[in-house]
Amino acid sequence: MKFYSTQDKSLRATLKESVIKGMPADGGLYMPVSIPKLPKAFIQSLEGKGLQEIGFEIARLFIDNINENELHNIINSALNFDTPLININDHIHTLETFHGPTLAFKDIGARFMARLMSYLIRGEDRKLNIIVATSGDTGSAVANGFYKVPGIRVFVLYPCGKISKIQEKQIATLGENITAIEVKGNFDDCQELVKTALGDQKLNQKIELTTANSINIARLLPQIFYYFRAFAQLENFMDSDIIVSVPCGNFGNLTAGLFAQRMGLPVQKFIAATNINKVVPEYLQSGQYQPRESIATISNAMDVGDPSNFARILDFYDNDREAILEDISGASYNDTETRQTIKKVLSRWGYICDPHGAVGFRALEEYLMQVDPGASGIFLETAHPAKFKDVVEEEIGIEVSVPERLAKFLKREKLSLKIEKDYQKVKDILLDQ
């Protein structure tokens, strides 16, 4: 499979080029030249299939130049945990995508990408520098996914004071090949600094620089798998309308879902659920796309004012808003509504949502009530509630226990470099090695 750029449909890049460069030189995003359809028999026999098995069947349609054994190894070692589907009530299920080491769904993309990259440069004498901006969870997943991977250095930029303490510990305490950069600014500032570095030709002549943001196609591909895995855990999904609600920030997760649907997964409708950073729900409603500064919320991994993967969605639908509306409905909620939802889901059904999942739940519940009462739905739980312990405990008044793999980070010492939002500072750090 080859990849084109959202800025230039005639471009053809190999998988290796797309994954290692991360972003085409024209500033667009890589897209697969076609979306393979899965045979109907595969969809019909989905029930009971595991994440690794599904992952392999899907991955090999996009990745056709890696030996099957190697591809199995990459998938099995990246996805050595499941994405279980949990019933909340008769109509609503949640797909828990947070069972990886840093307790957010981003482990899935980051771990797959780290293993694929390291495979793609095996035996070559090169030193790859990965720079990534994070609103919290990307940084921890990428830092942990690449920790001690030979030949690769990782630079994580995160906004000072705008990520949770646990997230910061997971990013900034590793050391070794991981450098944490604490930027006095917001997520969009971090993302801008990363874009500037990636586009700095002089810098790129000196060091080999790439990114692991969700704009990297290697992060998107494995996220397709768990949408199929969700359906594999549903009974009789062929006979009912299934709505899938995705808590969105940079819109990588939803983009992967749209790929899954076009590959043949019978999703009736996706809900793009956001916090008050709602440029996409606004676009769906009015047709106007107005990116702007992000606003801090309790679902901070979704505090994105100019979501980079939105360009992929527009491209995927040839900028046809009517076609987009066929597949995606938008909804957004403020922090008060998110807090109420955490409380309600616990008291009514005994399930503890994290703030991101709560946004997804609420969007789904309202959609099922107002638009499609006969349907059932799945919302994605994108992080373990313990990652947002303070907020969650404030609402529910009981302690959220912290899994051991998370607790061990809390004991470690922070090692980050604190800088102003000044590109020169970032450049100095990148060159100082």
Ligand SMILES: *Cc1c(COP(=O)(O)O)cnc(C)c1O
């Ligand atoms: C990153 C993240 C999101 C948003 O995902 P996108 O793919 O950027 O839309 C939602 N929830 C959590 C917990 C996240 O870490």
